[in-house]
Amino acid sequence: MAHTPPTRAALEQLLARNRLGIDPTELETLAQTFNRWLADAAALPNARGDAPATCPLPVADRPDLPCQPNSRSTYLAAAPLTFRDWFAVQRR
Amino acid sequence: MPSPNLTAPLTTLAQALHTGALTAHELTEATLQQIQATQPYEAYLYVNRAPALAWAQQCDATRARGAMTGCLAGLPIALKDNLVTQEMPTTCGSRLLAGYQAPYDATVVTRLRDAGAVLVGKTALDEFAMGSTSQSCATSAPKNPWDAARVPGGSSGGSAIAVATGAAAAALGSDTGGSVRQPAAFCGVVGLKPTYGRLSRFGLVAFASSFDQVGILSRYVADVEPVLLALAGPDPCDTTTHAAPVFSPSPSFPLHLADCRIGVLPEAWLQGVEPELQQTLERTREELAAHGATCVPVTLPPPREALTAYQALSAVEAMSNLARYDGLRYGCAKALTQPFDARVSQTRAEFGNEAKCRLLWGSFLLTDPAGHELLCRARAVWRQVHDAYRTLLAEVTLVLLPVTPSVAFPRLDTPPDTLANADLFTVGASLAGLPAISVPRGLNAQGLPLAVQLVGRTFDEATLLRVAQHVEQPCHWSERSAAELL
Numbered sequence: 001m002a003h004t005p006p007t008r009a010a011l012e013q014l015l016a017r018n019r020l021g022i023d024p025t026e027l028e029t030l031a032q033t034f035n036r037w038l039a040d041a042a043a044l045p046n047a048r049g050d051a052p053a054t055c056p057l058p059v060a061d062r063p064d065l066p067c068q069p070n071s072r073s074t075y076l077a078a079a080p081l082t083f084r085d086w087f088a089v090q091r092r
Numbered sequence: 093m094p095s096p097n098l099t100a101p102l103t104t105l106a107q108a109l110h111t112g113a114l115t116a117h118e119l120t121e122a123t124l125q126q127i128q129a130t131q132p133y134e135a136y137l138y139v140n141r142a143p144a145l146a147w148a149q150q151c152d153a154t155r156a157r158g159a160m161t162g163c164l165a166g167l168p169i170a171l172k173d174n175l176v177t178q179e180m181p182t183t184c185g186s187r188l189l190a191g192y193q194a195p196y197d198a199t200v201v202t203r204l205r206d207a208g209a210v211l212v213g214k215t216a217l218d219e220f221a222m223g224s225t226s227q228s229c230a231t232s233a234p235k236n237p238w239d240a241a242r243v244p245g246g247s248s249g250g251s252a253i254a255v256a257t258g259a260a261a262a263a264l265g266s267d268t269g270g271s272v273r274q275p276a277a278f279c280g281v282v283g284l285k286p287t288y289g290r291l292s293r294f295g296l297v298a299f300a301s302s303f304d305q306v307g308i309l310s311r312y313v314a315d316v317e318p319v320l321l322a323l324a325g326p327d328p329c330d331t332t333t334h335a336a337p338v339f340s341p342s343p344s345f346p347l348h349l350a351d352c353r354i355g356v357l358p359e360a361w362l363q364g365v366e367p368e369l370q371q372t373l374e375r376t377r378e379e380l381a382a383h384g385a386t387c388v389p390v391t392l393p394p395p396r397e398a399l400t401a402y403q404a405l406s407a408v409e410a411m412s413n414l415a416r417y418d419g420l421r422y423g424c425a426k427a428l429t430q431p432f433d434a435r436v437s438q439t440r441a442e443f444g445n446e447a448k449c450r451l452l453w454g455s456f457l458l459t460d461p462a463g464h465e466l467l468c469r470a471r472a473v474w475r476q477v478h479d480a481y482r483t484l485l486a487e488v489t490l491v492l493l494p495v496t497p498s499v500a501f502p503r504l505d506t507p508p509d510t511l512a513n514a515d516l517f518t519v520g521a522s523l524a525g526l527p528a529i530s531v532p533r534g535l536n537a538q539g540l541p542l543a544v545q546l547v548g549r550t551f552d553e554a555t556l557l558r559v560a561q562h563v564e565q566p567c568h569w570s571e572r573s574a575a576e577l578l
Contacts, residue, residue: 014452015448020443
C-alpha cells in the first residue's frame with residue numbers, strides 16, 4: 001500500500017473530525033511533523049506480529065479483579081472503539 | 093543552626109534528621125527558600141508551602157515523642173504535575189486542566205506520605221507528558237540549570253531541575269519513552285525508570301498506558317533505593333502491578349562486578365551519537381572492565397525502528413486516553429449551554445500543538461486503512477524489540493548504552509532532527525518494559541552534564557542500582573560560580 005502524505009485538505013478534515021481546531025499559521029508545522037512520522041513509519045519493515053503482553057509477568061494471581069488488562073493487543077484493539085463509541089453515544 | 097546542605101545525599105539528610113542535627117521544619121523551610129531562589133529556572137508549577145511546613149512540624153513532633161517514623165520522614169520530595177493529589181492542583185502542564193483539583197491521591201503519593209515524605213510541590217512537564225523538552229508546558233518554560241539557554245529535557249524536566257538545584261531532595265516523574273531518563277541526563281541527576289509493573293500507575297494521568305511508568309529522580313544513585321522501597325509493591329487499584337519480591341536494600345545484596353556480564357553495542361548501532369558521548373560510553377565500559385566485569389559485544393534491533401514504532405503506538409494510546417478531555421468528564425466547562433459537539437471542540441482547542449499533532453497521528457493510524465497497516469508494522473517491531481531485549485538479557489546482566497545522542501540542546505531554533513532523536517536510545521527499554529537508569533558521568537568542556545544508560549532484567553532494579561553506583565560521577569550544580577547562575 002502506498003503511503004503518500006495526506007493533502008492539506010485531508011489533514012484539515014482529520015483535525016475537524018477529531019474536533020481539534022488549530023491556528024492556520026500552525027498547520028504547516030503540524031503537517032511537516034505529521035509527514036515526517038508518516039515517512040518514518042512507512043520505512044518500517046513490512047512485517048506483522050502480535051504486540052507483547054502489557055505485564056512483564058502474568059497476573060493470574062489476581063483472580064479477585066474483574067479484568068486483567070495484560071494483553072496490549074486487546075487494549076489497542078479496544079482503544080479506537082472507546083473514542084468512537086463515546087461520540088456515537090453522544091449523538092443518539 | 094547553620095543552613096542545611098541541600099545537595100547532600102538523601103541518606104545523609106535522613107541521618108541528620110534521625111540524630112536531631114537537623115529538624116524536618118528547618119530542612120523544609122530551607123528547601124522552600126531554595127525553590128524561591130531557583131524560580132528563574134521554572135522547575136515548579138505549584139509550591140505547597142503551608143501544608144509542607146505543617147507536615148514537617150508533624151514529623152518533628154512524631155520524632156520528638158520517640159514514635160516510629162517512615163523511612164522518608166521529613167525529606168522534601170517533589171512530584172511531577174501529572175500525579176494527582178488532593179492537596180494540590182494537577183494541571184499536567186495544560187490549559188485544559190487549569191485549576192483541576194483531584195478527589196484522590198495517586199498510590200505513589202499515598203505511599204510517599206505513609207513513609208513520612210514532605211511533598212513540597214508539583215513540577216513542570218511537557219503538556220500531558222508528551223515531549224522531550226518541557227517547552228510544551230502551557231504555563232511555564234523550564235530552563236536547564238547548567239545553561240539556561242538550553243532545554244532541561246522532558247517530559248519530567250521540572251523534576252530534574254528541582255533535584256539538580258537542591259530544590260527537592262528527590263522527585264517523582266513519569267517515563268513513557270524516556271521522560272525520566274532523558275531530563276535526568278540533561279540536568280546531571282540520576283533517573284530510574286523501574287520495571288513496568290513495579291510501581292502503581294493509579295493516579296498517574298495516562299498518556300500511553302502500555303508504557304507509562306512512575307520514575308524516580310535523585311542526585312545520587314544510593315538515594316533512589318529508599319524512595320523505590322517506599323513506593324514498590326502491588327496495588328489493588330492497578331492490575332498491572334505485580335507482587336514480585338520487593339527490591340532488597342543494599343546490606344543484604346552484595347554484588348561483585350566480576351559476576352556481571354555487560355552488553356556493549358557496536359559503533360554502527362550508535363551512529364549519530366556525539367563523539368564526546370561515545371567517549372563517555374567507552375570510558376564507562378573500561379571502568380566496568382577494570383572493576384572485573386566482563387564486557388561482551390551484543391546487538392539489538394535498530395533504534396530508529398524502535399523510536400518510530402513507539403511514536404505510532406504511543407500516539408494511538410494517547411488518542412484513546414485523551415478522549416476523556418471533552419469538557420464534560422474533564423476539561424474546562426466554559427460552554428455548558430452549548431451543544432455537545434461545540435463544547436467538545438471548544439475544550440479540545442485548549443490542547444497545545446504538540447498534543448494535537450500526536451492525537452492527529454494516532455487518529456490517522458486508527459481510522460485510515462493505510463494508517464492501520466503502519467500500526468500493524470509498529471506492533472511487529474514492538475514484539476521484535478521486546479523479544480530481542482529479553483533474549484539478550486538472558487545472556488548478559490545488563491546493557492550499557494547512551495541516554496541521548498546529544499547533550500542538552502538549545503531551547504530555541506532546535507533542528508527538527510535533534511528533537512526527533514531525543515528518545516532514540518530510551519524507547520527500547522520502554523517497549524520491553526525493562527528497568528533502566530540514567531547515570532551522570534560528570535561534565536563536558538562546556539559545563540554540560542554527560543550521562544550513560546544501563547538497562548537491566550525484569551524486576552532486577554537491585555543489580556541495576558549496584559552497577560550504577562560503580563559508574564556514577566555526580567554533577568555538583570551548587571559548585572558553579574555565581575556568575576553562571578541565572
